[in-house]
Amino acid sequence: MVNHQLTPLLLTDEGTIWIAMCVVSLPSYKTAGHVRFRVNGSDNFWKYSFVRHEWKEYKEISLKEEELDALRLSIEGHTMTEISDMMCRSVDSVKFYKRGAFGKLGVANISEALARAISNKMF
Numbered sequence: 001m002v003n004h005q006l007t008p009l010l011l012t013d014e015g016t017i018w019i020a021m022c023v024v025s026l027p028s029y030k031t032a033g034h035v036r037f038r039v040n041g042s043d044n045f046w047k048y049s050f051v052r053h054e055w056k057e058y059k060e061i062s063l064k065e066e067e068l069d070a071l072r073l074s075i076e077g078h079t080m081t082e083i084s085d086m087m088c089r090s091v092d093s094v095k096f097y098k099r100g101a102f103g104k105l106g107v108a109n110i111s112e113a114l115a116r117a118i119s120n121k122m123f
Helices: 065-075 080-087 091-105 110-119
Strands: 003-011 017-025 036-038 044-049 054-059
Touching (some): 091 110
């Protein structure tokens, strides 16, 4: 499985895509069939249902600032102890923030959380 991110660069007069940039990366999902799009600056995204053959609008995932900070520092390669020192919080608090982010993002580990947060443009 791969993740394709298509960004329209030029549209025709009818509004169809004429030129687009495609970025291919590893997906943050474990199963195939996740088609969604979002407009930059919007708090919502649209997801396609292959069962109903329709688009449905959803509210974008929102993480607390502490949860984002714990993920950002993890991206930089810091250990839990270093993150707790940098955030002036206990290691248990950092674990709490990460678990909260995992739950909201629907992931099981830090690698999945970082992939999902990056693909959702949370940083």
